[in-house]
Amino acid sequence: MKKRQWTSMWITLLAVVLVLSACGGKSTGTDSNSASSESGSSTSASTTLTIAAATDIESFDPHNNNNTSSEAVLVNVFDYLIKNDSEQKKVPGLATSWEQVNDTTWRFKLREGVTFHNGDPFTSADVKYTLERVAKDSTLKQNSYFKNIVEVKAVDEYTVDIITDGPDPLLLNRLSKMGAGILPAKYIEDNGFDQFLKQPVGTGPYKFRKWTKDDRVELVKNENYFDGEPKWNEVVFRVIPEASTRVSELLAGGVDIAASIPSTDIARIEGEADKKIVKAPIQRVLQLIFRQTEGSVTADPKVREAIDLAIDKQGIVDSIAGGAGIVTRTSVTPGNFGADPSLYKTSLYDQEKAKQLLQEAGYAEGEAEMTISVSSQYKEPAEVVAAMLEQVGFKINLDVLEPSAFSERYSSKSFKEIFMIGIGNSLFDASNNYNRYMLDEAKGESDYNNPEVEKLLQSALVNMDPASREKEYQQVQQILAEDRPAVYLYQMEGVYGIDSRVNFEPRSDEMFYADEITPAQ
Amino acid sequence: MGKYVLKSLLQVIPVLFIVSLIVFILVRVTGDPVALMLPETATAEDRAVLTQALGLDQPLYTQYMKFLGSALQGDFGQSFRYGEPALQLVLERLPASFELAVAAMFFAIVMAVPLGVASAVKRNTFTDLIISGISVIGKAMPNFWMGIMLILLFSVMWGVLPVSGRGGVSHLILPAFTLGVGLAAQMTRLIRSSMLEILSQDYIRTARSKGLGRMVVIGKHAFRNGLIPVVTIMSLQFTSLIGGTLITETVFSWPGLGQLLVVAVNTHDMAIVQAAVFVIAFIVVVTNILTDVAYRLLDPRIKYD
Numbered sequence: 075m076k077k078r079q080w081t082s083m084w085i086t087l088l089a090v091v092l093v094l095s096a097c098g099g100k101s102t103g104t105d106s107n108s109a110s111s112e113s114g115s116s117t118s119a120s121t122t123l124t125i126a127a128a129t130d131i132e133s134f135d136p137h138n139n140n141n142t143s144s145e146a147v148l149v150n151v152f153d154y155l156i157k158n159d160s161e162q163k164k165v166p167g168l169a170t171s172w173e174q175v176n177d178t179t180w181r182f183k184l185r186e187g188v189t190f191h192n193g194d195p196f197t198s199a200d201v202k203y204t205l206e207r208v209a210k211d212s213t214l215k216q217n218s219y220f221k222n223i224v225e226v227k228a229v230d231e232y233t234v235d236i237i238t239d240g241p242d243p244l245l246l247n248r249l250s251k252m253g254a255g256i257l258p259a260k261y262i263e264d265n266g267f268d269q270f271l272k273q274p275v276g277t278g279p280y281k282f283r284k285w286t287k288d289d290r291v292e293l294v295k296n297e298n299y300f301d302g303e304p305k306w307n308e309v310v311f312r313v314i315p316e317a318s319t320r321v322s323e324l325l326a327g328g329v330d331i332a333a334s335i336p337s338t339d340i341a342r343i344e345g346e347a348d349k350k351i352v353k354a355p356i357q358r359v360l361q362l363i364f365r366q367t368e369g370s371v372t373a374d375p376k377v378r379e380a381i382d383l384a385i386d387k388q389g390i391v392d393s394i395a396g397g398a399g400i401v402t403r404t405s406v407t408p409g410n411f412g413a414d415p416s417l418y419k420t421s422l423y424d425q426e427k428a429k430q431l432l433q434e435a436g437y438a439e440g441e442a443e444m445t446i447s448v449s450s451q452y453k454e455p456a457e458v459v460a461a462m463l464e465q466v467g468f469k470i471n472l473d474v475l476e477p478s479a480f481s482e483r484y485s486s487k488s489f490k491e492i493f494m495i496g497i498g499n500s501l502f503d504a505s506n507n508y509n510r511y512m513l514d515e516a517k518g519e520s521d522y523n524n525p526e527v528e529k530l531l532q533s534a535l536v537n538m539d540p541a542s543r544e545k546e547y548q549q550v551q552q553i554l555a556e557d558r559p560a561v562y563l564y565q566m567e568g569v570y571g572i573d574s575r576v577n578f579e580p581r582s583d584e585m586f587y588a589d590e591i592t593p594a595q
Numbered sequence: 596m597g598k599y600v601l602k603s604l605l606q607v608i609p610v611l612f613i614v615s616l617i618v619f620i621l622v623r624v625t626g627d628p629v630a631l632m633l634p635e636t637a638t639a640e641d642r643a644v645l646t647q648a649l650g651l652d653q654p655l656y657t658q659y660m661k662f663l664g665s666a667l668q669g670d671f672g673q674s675f676r677y678g679e680p681a682l683q684l685v686l687e688r689l690p691a692s693f694e695l696a697v698a699a700m701f702f703a704i705v706m707a708v709p710l711g712v713a714s715a716v717k718r719n720t721f722t723d724l725i726i727s728g729i730s731v732i733g734k735a736m737p738n739f740w741m742g743i744m745l746i747l748l749f750s751v752m753w754g755v756l757p758v759s760g761r762g763g764v765s766h767l768i769l770p771a772f773t774l775g776v777g778l779a780a781q782m783t784r785l786i787r788s789s790m791l792e793i794l795s796q797d798y799i800r801t802a803r804s805k806g807l808g809r810m811v812v813i814g815k816h817a818f819r820n821g822l823i824p825v826v827t828i829m830s831l832q833f834t835s836l837i838g839g840t841l842i843t844e845t846v847f848s849w850p851g852l853g854q855l856l857v858v859a860v861n862t863h864d865m866a867i868v869q870a871a872v873f874v875i876a877f878i879v880v881v882t883n884i885l886t887d888v889a890y891r892l893l894d895p896r897i898k899y900d
């Protein structure tokens with residue numbers, strides 16, 4: 075009797091827990107969740123914007139984030155002193171004007187009458203606190219971008235001087251990217267940083283409402299935004315890591331915009347009457363980086379040229395990337411400081427010449443053996459590259475690694491002849507692309523050593539004259555295009571699926587400024 | 596009985612200690628979190644600064660002693676990704692995974708018990724063949740494929756259930772079913788074979804010859820004893836459901852422990868991986884102890900000394 079009771083108790087307990095958890099689920103479920111399946115209705119279409127991305131934000135600390143998808147959300151909550159418009163031009167943000175006082179000092183006039191979401195006024199004290207925190211705390215992921223800020227002086231309530239360690243032509247770029255989001259000094263001082271993370275406060279157009287990790291971030295309109303009333307009542311950023319689920323959510327009308335659409339799903343979305351695909355070039359360039367250490371096959375410039383000529387880049391864009399890419403011979407893309415348009419949208423593809431170059435380098439068919447290491451996310455293009463190289467007589471070992479295994483090889487600089495990687499650039503400045511070819515940095519990785527390039531790069535790092543600095547970078551690009559320490563395949567494009575309810579022009583920095591996205595009516 | 600439970604609980608300590616050591620070493624030799632935390636354009640110096648700031652430049656044994664000292668106080672360190680205490684992040688996710696696992700288990704029981712019993716009672720008939728066929732298919736279908744198919748049918752084509760995310764009961768149906776099907780298939784076959792074994796035993800014949808009704812014999816005598824292996828598999832599977840929701844949670848963007856662990860492994864967030872594996876290990880050993888206790892209650896022939 076007792077045992078039977080026990081058995082039935084077990085079953086009953088399971089059922090009770092299920093019912094309870096389902097009820098509990100109801101309370102944890104948000105209204106916008108049910109709205110997510112109803113947001114197709116015309117009543118809520120202009121009030122809630124729902125965007126689905128593949129990865130969640132890392133935290134609401136703008137200084138301790140380092141992925142684009144985090145910044146894409148955070149730009150709606152925190153403002154920068156300087157904003158990049160959709161053309162990547164610097165426009166006033168929380169600073170209304172700026173000037174260079176001397177080689178190491180910039181002066182910024184701050185916007186008056188701005189308040190944080192909790193009502194605190196925005197002043198120079200907030201700028202000082204923010205920038206000195208990210209510049210001095212080396213545990214923060216953004217520290218490396220800001221560590222050369224020595225001090226921020228509050229000249230008066232609405233004027234600050236930013237002092238750098240030596241001339242820094244990149245300061246304005248740094249101040250308009252992730253890590254420069256202005257934090258409320260007084261609020262953090264009164265409540266502590268942990269409390270700030272639980273209830274973040276910025277000056278941006280949208281206020282924090284709720285963050286359910288790996289599920290959604292919910293933001294609401296900031297009625298008092300200095301730049302006019304925001305367009306949406308609510309903005310929801312959903313996290314849907316699985317691409318096919320993200321696409322299904324878009325097709326079912328649960329989201330207005332779905333980011334990172336795989337090339338295989340483009341046709342499926344375009345086949346729907348009320349959905350469409352929009353694309354825009356992003357900062358990431360897929361490339362092969364060569365080891366030029368003495369004795370390695372790729373130390374020979376003829377071999378590197380043969381590799382470049384053997385790869386049909388446009389073919390890879392068309393077949394693997396679903397057309398979402400732009401072939402290039404440089405990693406500095408248009409819109410970046412120092413870009414050289416002559417190397418853009420071009421590619422050298424000549425299999426016969428590649429075979430000939432390989433023979434000239436002294437290698438018979440199958441003799442030039444190389445390992446290409448690649449992170450699993452770029453497995454498909456790497457396989458095609460390997461096949462193309464084998465066609466002209468190389469022998470390729472493809473080494474596909476899980477992201478964390480790839481990271482270990484990457485930081486220990488222990489790749490063999492070639493590694494394939496997509497490199498982005500959140501600074502929008504050529505310097506960021508070329509750190510790795512400077513002597514100290516190249517040591518052990520590519521072992522690239524070109525005194526002329528070194529001289530140009532060192533000079534450009536501290537050159538405060540934009541016109542001559544731009545020329546320096548253009549010169550570097552021309553040399554590298556011949557020298558080939560790397561072969562650039564293509565600039566990637568961001569592919570988004572959107573519902574016809576909204577108008578959305580994707581940006582090259584991949585940000586989702588909610589107010590640049592408008593209801594279609 | 597009380598002594599047995601106490602003894603088992605004491606054995607948990609070395610198990611968890613060994614698990615923590617293995618995980619600690621594995622996450623430190625398989626990748627560099629700092630390289631993943633910084634952009635590809637970061638310099639070696641940038642990486643060195645952050646490595647030092649996070650204490651990852653110290654020798655392994657020093658790091659382990661520190662980790663152990665803190666872990667004993669319930670502190671598993673800070674997540675690199677979120678910058679928050681790792682254990683707290685893991686515990687925050689348990690309810691979602693638990694909800695999904697219990698719902699999946701519920702689906703599995705509701706499907707498997709009637710099918711398994713029917714299959715045994717009607718052995719070698721057409722019914723048995725159909726049920727066995729269905730359970731083989733159910734076991735063979737990969738979780739992710741099934742999840743994607745269910746989303747296509749129920750959400751995209753018919754629009755009757757939400758695609759993804761966590762919310763009310765409707766959000767639970769597809770992921771729980773996806774997670775439960777494989778388990779249901781396994782349980783169906785297990786219930787069938789264990790019922791068959793019992794139905795051929797002497798005491799069942801005795802019960803029948805006493806003139807007891809068919810349903811009473813099957814329900815009261817056979818099914819209860821047939822339940823023992825089912826309890827085993829249920830408890831073993833329950834723990835794997837908690838940890839093994841990785842795929843299902845990712846497919847349905849269900850914000851549970853599985854998804855947290857997948858992201859943590861991909862971003863090499865050591866503290867989270869350590870805390871999550873520790874918590875899963877803890878749940879596994881405790882569940883196993885509870886299973887043993889349940890055995891004793893179901894079958895008085897099992898003795899522990």
